[in-house]
Amino acid sequence: MTSMYRSMNPADSVNLSTKTHGAVFNLEYSPDGSVLTVACEQTEVLLFDPISCRHIRTLVEAHEDCVNNIRFLDNRLFATCSDDTTIALWDLRNLNSKVCSLHGHASWVKNIEYDTNTRLLVTSGFDGNVITWDTNRFTEEGCPHKKFFHTRYLMRMRLTPDCSKMLISTSSGYLLILHDLDLTQSLEVGSYRTLRARRTTLSADGSRTPGTPRHGNDPGKGRTQSSLRDGEGPKEGCSSQEQPGSPDARDTGRARPGNCITSLQLHPKGWATLLRCSSNADDQEWTCVYEFQEAAPPPRAATTSPRRSLRLTHYIEEANVGRGYIKELCFSPDGRLICSPYGYGVRLLAFDGSCGELADCLPADSLPTSLHEVRSIYSHSDVVLTTKFSPTHCQLASGCLSGRVSLYQPKF
Template sequence: MSLHEWYRRRERGLPPRIGDTDMIHRTIFRSLQPKLLPNDLSRPYRYGQDCGAICNLEFSPDGTMLAAACEYKSIVLFDPLTEKQICAVDNAHDGSVNCIRFVDTRTFASCSDDTTVALWDSRNLSTKLRTLNGHSGWVKNIEYAKQAGLLISSGLDGLVYGWELNNSTEQGCTYQRLLYMPGLMRCRLAPDETRLVLCTSNGYLMLIHDLHLARFAGDLVDFRPNIHRLNLMRKQRVPSASRKTTAISDSRKRNRIEFVSDFPPGDDAEMISGLTIHPQGWCAVSRNISYDEKTEWSVVHDIQSWSEEENNTDQENVNPEKEDELEVRQEPYPEGDNRYVFVDENKRQLNSAVLSESTWCNTQRNVINNVFPSHSGASCPNLADTPHLRLSPNETNVDERNGTTISNEKGVWPPEATVRRKRATNHVPADGGRLLYYIQESNKVEGYMREACFSPDGRVICSPHDDYGVRLLAFNEQCNEMQYARQYSSNGNEPQILRELKYKPCQPHVVISSQFSPRFPLLVTGCLLGNVVWNLPVLS
């Protein structure tokens, strides 16, 4: 059914059918086309051609501003509506600007190869709000934990720092060294801020479940990632070198460590340079280069925590182990001290990171209404009305008696079904069993980190591909959400190949970064020559 046929059904007041929502999303994603730039535009509006490669693109939370981190020490701000450059900050750092992260709609942070992190106010970019010094190597990534008020930075020096933005000093902000991890490349925070994912140049990912930032440094003070990793490869569950910590114990209630190194056949992953988290925290997509440097892959891993019920079952079969001496009961902060605000334990287990009304799932519905302003009949279903559904890991069973039931009151989603995560053994494997999807990428562009991005509804992955373009990848041909794609897969729970929804050439520009707008149906790609290409839906 075409988009026009669906609209005519709405005009007649007919109810939506199963698959209508998937069809709408698939049509809009496939209709994205790069907007050609007029040749008569002056140089300031040619999108930062003198700023070097666009290393990172980031939208403000309300989607009204786009910030670009540039190779030649610059930060460029754009207006997504007019697609014009608002202003540019030359010499924002003393090195290449690697990443930008918005703290709120006006304040953002940037990190650079000059080993510093800077805070900026978009209303006055003449000076920095603060300069944060602490790293000794290139700072490649920053994340903001809103509930704790912490800015988390990670660099190639292997250090992860937490900066208290609400507790400033003359030198910057109060900060704490959270973790040292040799070979660290990127760290990403889940949207619900209950998990931290780190990727390395040693061919593995590290998940930190039940994240508790106030006790993070103390809980992992004796943790040595490389030692644990080597012993896990030798199938030693609790090595003698780490008896003082229970960081990888299944019974641990906070800051529990898990290593992930299962990759598809033919992918001997070594350098994992790109990492992006699903908007609902269901999975992480990473981009890696194989050991022989001949192949490049995009891989999707499940990062969800195991359910509380199954953890309790495991504890009955395992001898109880005392937590580390540092795991003492935290004293509450005085009233009014808002430095750390953490998610309740029950809320963490629910993992209710559903998309809000401001995200693209609902705005795409508004796009149809804007394209066709006069309409009647039933509206598109809201994803927020659908309950959270856990995925089934590899080699697990479907239990129709104790599962989570999917509501089908509106007649839009697939028939009623139940899926429940169950373990194949009494213990969760500390290494493996997380692989969901994969696809081989081209490795024609060397020397630059090319990162993928999720669409705000999580249905599509935009991945830079070949010399000049990007690929839009989906979990199946119908462009279903991941939990439904996994549930109704013909291959069961085996890892599957991502489906190419559309290839978007951006000639003559080599794409190294991309980002979807959280507010509009808009895909923006950053190129090696400093150009920003705007991709808008063209419905015919």
Template sequence: MTSAVSSPKRVGKINSKLNFLDVIEKRTLGLKVYQTGYDDTIALKLYSSFHQYEVNNTVHDPHVGGIFNLEFSLDGKLLVAACQGQQVLLFDAANQKLINTVESAHQKCVNCVRFLNDRHFATCSDDTSIKIWDVRSTKTCIKTLHGHSNWVKNIEWSEKDDVMVTSAFDGSIYAWNLKTQTENNMMYDKVFLMNGLMRMKLTDDGTKMVIATTNGYMIIIHDLNLMSLATDLRSFRPNLYRLMQISDQCFPVGTIYNYLFSPNRSRNRIEFIDDFPNEAEVISSLQIHPHGWCAVSRNINGDESEEWTTIHDIQDRDPKDYEDAFTYIEEEEPDESEEAEEPLNQRPTDLWMGYISLDEYRNHSRDGSRMSQNNWENFQLPAMGILNSGLIGLNSSYSAYFRQHPEQRNKVIKNLPRMTHFKEEKTVGKGFIKELCFSSDGRMVASPYDRGVRLLAFNEKCQELSVCVPDHPQELRTIVELNDYHKDIVVSCKFSPTHYQLVSGCLGSEIKWYQPVV
């Protein structure tokens, strides 16, 4: 049976040139067209007709290097490019002219650009610094922020908290109060810390944080509260918990934090995402849907032989979905004969390194039997050393907690399936991050594809995700391939927030512009 809306040409009956222009004219006048599916048809027609248009201002300076990131101003009038060669380029988006070049914006390559408001934007770099700029005068930056100890890769703005949030390869996430007078004053200090942190993004409403890792999983922090994040997640080690999930082992140092996953938790609730179409290892690129519905990521496997683009739902789910999302792992009974052979004065050792100093460990072990649950939750884990995971036979400081919550000792939370769509990519440009992006309406994903860009949709009709959520993961549909427009591998792309306009940047200093040709 053929559905009445099986073909885009029949939806709304507006495919003739006259009717299509009539709809566009009504939209410019603010009039609504009450025809089912006409928005989908218009979107499909526009996005499938994207083509490059020639401009005479292509950057040919070899010192610029790769175009690592592209960002439009909030009104879509200005485009800023972050360059491998330490420069920042500013373009007029209306005529595509290069209007300014900030030489030596940083001491090393510029990784990311983020507009904070209509006039100010921030840049971050491998030199570990973040700089704030005013578009009206870019001779010098207006503020330099130091705090990270490794390459800074992400800048986000939380309008809800009125702070800038940054992440770096040092594993830390900082929140900055830009209204303070001193450059290094941070509003919340270090709000999160973990090994293997790759990327961090916030939803537009500031209620969720999504973290991509180098260990094959992502983290959603629901009901985000930046003010209490550092306190709520103190001592929590995501990688250790993930190890429990994949190894079917149970460590008290992990299960003591099961409450962070509780669906009844009202702030900073943790959830892991681990369903990918491949054996993902490094999730290198991450973007959030403009409505906060989903996250698009790009990952590579361990030997870099595969590269995939994946869509995951990040919305709140029914608490009932989590009722059976756990497993109990039985502890092995110790062998009494082996226990008898162990020397009584044997020095305790453990698997987990890098949490506390040895002096603190000795004090912690000595006073462990007297340490209450509340004291343990307030215990700081700063530097290097050994932490007892509870695998060895010590009188653990977790005993008091598990006496009150015995059901948590051997309970490990399982992760719900979140993947909705996927697409395999070409494994080119190894070692470089490819930055994806959503269109402003959220219908389309632009993905770097060799020397061009692919526009990917949730289905062949280019519908919004809210009306075409699949029952099981499906392949993203290629709407158009913009092939071989660059002379080198494309590593960044960006849609305008206000116009049907797309830009892409490659490792060979080129920036290309695209728009529909109807």
């Protein structure tokens, strides 16, 4: 999967003009890997057959503004969201028109998730709202919805694979984790006790002195619990670990506080979260992996909730090009590889030199370690903004600022 790759540009074979659809903001495969969808800057959605590299269809006016994210509900139904504040449902069997348009956000909609247990569509936007949509009862006019959660400066929202947790990142540098998730209920953040993790400093020689994170848990039994992390890492602000390798930290003995988490992904087994962050002055960018830790309560408090924490385990510095644009990372389906946009190409990263499982590659002490660079592949003429592994085939897709989509698969 990592030794030899060849790159293909499906747009070349059909003379597909990148001027019409603009930058590629996101990529999404159908669950069976038979369709690759592309969210584009200029209101369009592209569909490709990833096996034959054939362009299938262009949804010319999928939205009235930038298309930001795509999520498949099953092998035929998918949802798109846009800066026009709407979400649209589409059916692969009839792409001549939308199944329906969903109205409820007051600003740009950036993320879509789907809970297969309740069949609720979950969206988040720059209005700070997380909204749930009951797709069991959708019509051409839309479907019932309600505001599930609200927080200031909301940037990204993700559900764990089992939908038991929701992670929310903010442009102010926080990572909020909602435990024991119940999407059928609405939450008010003010009703949950939230404590910040203790900040840490670097000694004069650059060594890290990690603090002890504290947790904010909902005292109500059987209700969703929340915890909020704050710290001085590379714009993630969600751990008690210091920013790795920060020149500012080495010079002054203290790292600068971060203020944004631009990309948020989850390990396919729900073990960890993958973040793309940058320094406060946008002069450094980092990819960080944080492990979820859930320890049993002390013997004397066996009836209390488990103790939860978030630990920085791996990191690596990024190219820091294309400032102002969000770069979307991804895990491979087995969780052993990370694909990261890296300048005009992509970089394959692993937890160790043999592409081991995260659980087998955790650092023995409390200090994080660098991710292992497996290979870098350059096939674009502009900054890469998004990457995605196929869920079923040995294939990887990337999209760049100039609108090109590249597919990578092993040479034979």
